[in-house]
Amino acid sequence: MGIPNLKESWKNTINEVTIGATKEEGGTRGKTITLGGQSTLPFLSFEGDLPNKPVIAGYVADVVPDWPDVLKNAIGKEINDPIEWAQKNVEEFGVEAINMRFLGASEAAKNRSPDECGKIVEGLLKAVDVPLILWGCGQEEIDNEVLPVCSQAARGENCLIGSATETNYQTIVAICKADKHKIIAEAPVDINIGKQVNILLQDAGLDLKEVVMLQTTAALGYGFDYVYTILERARIAGLQGDKLMASPQLCDIGGEVWRIKEASVDEDILTGWGALEKRGPMWEAVCAGGYLQAGADLLIMAHPKAIKIIQSTINNLQ
Amino acid sequence: MIFIGERINTGFKAIKEAVINRDGDVIKETAIKQKKAGADYLDVNLGAVSAKPEDLCWMIEQVQDAVDLPISIDSNKVLMLKEAIPMCKKPPLVNSTTADDFKLDAILPLIAEHKASVIGLAMDESGSPKTVDARVEFAGQIFAKIMEYDITPEQLFLDPIVMPLKFMQDQAKEILGATAQFRLFSDPPCHIVCGLSNISNGTTQKKLINRTFAVMLVANGLDAVILDVNDEDLVNAILTAELALNKSIYADSYIDAFRS
Numbered sequence: 001m002g003i004p005n006l007k008e009s010w011k012n013t014i015n016e017v018t019i020g021a022t023k024e025e026g027g028t029r030g031k032t033i034t035l036g037g038q039s040t041l042p043f044l045s046f047e048g049d050l051p052n053k054p055v056i057a058g059y060v061a062d063v064v065p066d067w068p069d070v071l072k073n074a075i076g077k078e079i080n081d082p083i084e085w086a087q088k089n090v091e092e093f094g095v096e097a098i099n100m101r102f103l104g105a106s107e108a109a110k111n112r113s114p115d116e117c118g119k120i121v122e123g124l125l126k127a128v129d130v131p132l133i134l135w136g137c138g139q140e141e142i143d144n145e146v147l148p149v150c151s152q153a154a155r156g157e158n159c160l161i162g163s164a165t166e167t168n169y170q171t172i173v174a175i176c177k178a179d180k181h182k183i184i185a186e187a188p189v190d191i192n193i194g195k196q197v198n199i200l201l202q203d204a205g206l207d208l209k210e211v212v213m214l215q216t217t218a219a220l221g222y223g224f225d226y227v228y229t230i231l232e233r234a235r236i237a238g239l240q241g242d243k244l245m246a247s248p249q250l251c252d253i254g255g256e257v258w259r260i261k262e263a264s265v266d267e268d269i270l271t272g273w274g275a276l277e278k279r280g281p282m283w284e285a286v287c288a289g290g291y292l293q294a295g296a297d298l299l300i301m302a303h304p305k306a307i308k309i310i311q312s313t314i315n316n317l318q
Numbered sequence: 319m320i321f322i323g324e325r326i327n328t329g330f331k332a333i334k335e336a337v338i339n340r341d342g343d344v345i346k347e348t349a350i351k352q353k354k355a356g357a358d359y360l361d362v363n364l365g366a367v368s369a370k371p372e373d374l375c376w377m378i379e380q381v382q383d384a385v386d387l388p389i390s391i392d393s394n395k396v397l398m399l400k401e402a403i404p405m406c407k408k409p410p411l412v413n414s415t416t417a418d419d420f421k422l423d424a425i426l427p428l429i430a431e432h433k434a435s436v437i438g439l440a441m442d443e444s445g446s447p448k449t450v451d452a453r454v455e456f457a458g459q460i461f462a463k464i465m466e467y468d469i470t471p472e473q474l475f476l477d478p479i480v481m482p483l484k485f486m487q488d489q490a491k492e493i494l495g496a497t498a499q500f501r502l503f504s505d506p507p508c509h510i511v512c513g514l515s516n517i518s519n520g521t522t523q524k525k526l527i528n529r530t531f532a533v534m535l536v537a538n539g540l541d542a543v544i545l546d547v548n549d550e551d552l553v554n555a556i557l558t559a560e561l562a563l564n565k566s567i568y569a570d571s572y573i574d575a576f577r578s
Contacts, residue, residue: 195569237567
């Protein structure tokens with residue numbers, strides 16, 4: 001009788017989702033990214049297969065977000081132009097995908113038209129050769145106008161499009177099916193709704209192998225532990241055989257961290273918290289590193305220093 | 319929950335006739351119907367219709383032509399199993415062995431060789447146990463034997479032996495107690511399975527009794543069950559019991575999602 005094998009063995013693997021299409025695949029991307037495919041929990045390479053490393057996508061928006069100078073200065077003047085910002089992300093920061101948010105489409109911002117957004121997508125596709133993640137401004141009615149045009153502009157490029165929610169998913173399912181893109185299934189820090197959105201997408205005729213799940217990301221200090229446990233529980237369920245939870249997971253770190261005071265207010269107001277120049281990117285990096293442990297496969301990040309730290313974490317741990 | 323569909327059994331008249339007349343369509347339809355209802359394994363039982371391994375193999379062939387589910391081979395005869403196991407496309411579940419050494423020593427090498435799984439009945443030749451302790455003792459003997467043959471706990475499905483409620487009312491409590499104890503044998507635990515419909519034999523409320531007892535068994539650690547998987551109320555009750563135990567994640571459409 002041998003020594004029993006105490007390694008955890010899981011029944012299922014996480015779905016592999018590839019984003020981006022090369023010329024041979026009907027797109028124009030020079031590189032694609034593949035998420036998921038694991039047969040064990042993050043970084044436990046002795047226990048199972050981890051065929052694809054987590055991926056960092058660089059945050060880009062069509063207007064300058066309401067961010068602290070520490071971040072805007074670190075990105076540089078290119079932040080004023082989405083094309084240049086995307087190029088800098090790829091060429092200098094070394095990200096493997098671009099996460100484009102059309103914040104300017106909202107009435108409160110620039111009221112940018114769907115056609116203008118579509119033009120920016122075309123520009124991005126020419127300027128960078130990495131896969132694109134495309135979002136509207138977060139307002140359902142506007143996004144239901146903007147995203148179909150963006151999707152059409154990137155037809156065949158196998159983008160990742162965000163996001164389908166429990167109450168608004170039909171338009172986005174239709175455009176993803178028509179233009180051959182992948183879809184983000186979003187839930188509001190609620191694992192039950194997360195599962196329900198996947199059921200709805202499946203009922204709408206979408207293969208769950210086309211889906212990346214997003215639990216609205218919480219910045220460190222603002223419900224991080226809730227989201228962490230959801231990501232971890234979803235991943236464990238997926239590995240245990242719950243096919244509705246076996247999708248790769250996405251975290252919007254940059255989009256959340258830079259909204260909170262801990263990452264945007266300097267020590268003249270937050271006495272004793274240390275210089276923001278160091279604290280801000282550290283906050284983003286620590287938040288991202290934590291979510292990697294929980295089971296995040298795709299991280300949207302903004303600050304070049306935080307990106308560098310997490311690139312190193314990913315390379316050292318896997 | 320691992321659902322093992324029980325309908326391909328010559329105890330049912332249509333299946334018996336199908337085997338005698340070599341009418342594969344009836345078996346195929348039964349297989350497809352059970353798969354659609356959510357079965358994970360399909361039990362194939364030749365019963366007393368024939369003692370020829372080729373008849374059992376023919377039944378398995380019909381099932382495998384129709385669906386891609388693994389087979390639960392309902393036979394404890396080594397001669398039958400030697401023929402039937404190798405023709406299974408996916409590692410089968412052998413249903414079943416008792417705790418007798420001569421039985422275990424004959425069947426377990428086949429299980430190890432083919433990386434199959436096996437149902438171990440908590441009883442021996444002398445008959446069915448009456449108490450929790452007797453069940454645990456038999457199950458312990460089986461558990462010790464599988465270790466000798468390098469068979470993992472995940473390949474073992476222990477069966478506490480369900481008795482008819484109508485005739486042996488005191489037994490239900492003993493079965494539930496044994497189920498809870500089987501979970502403690504190892505970590506990760508072996509599977510615990512039962513032939514559920516025994517509980518309602520001879521009663522006038524078969525479905526209700528099956529459903530009620532199934533939920534109680536799930537609460538005590540049952541994670542596999544041989545059942546009529548087309549009994550929707552029964553399957554729904556089991557799915558709901560697993561939610562209540564936090565074994566699966568709730569979603570509003572969890573019932574529909576199971577069958578989609």
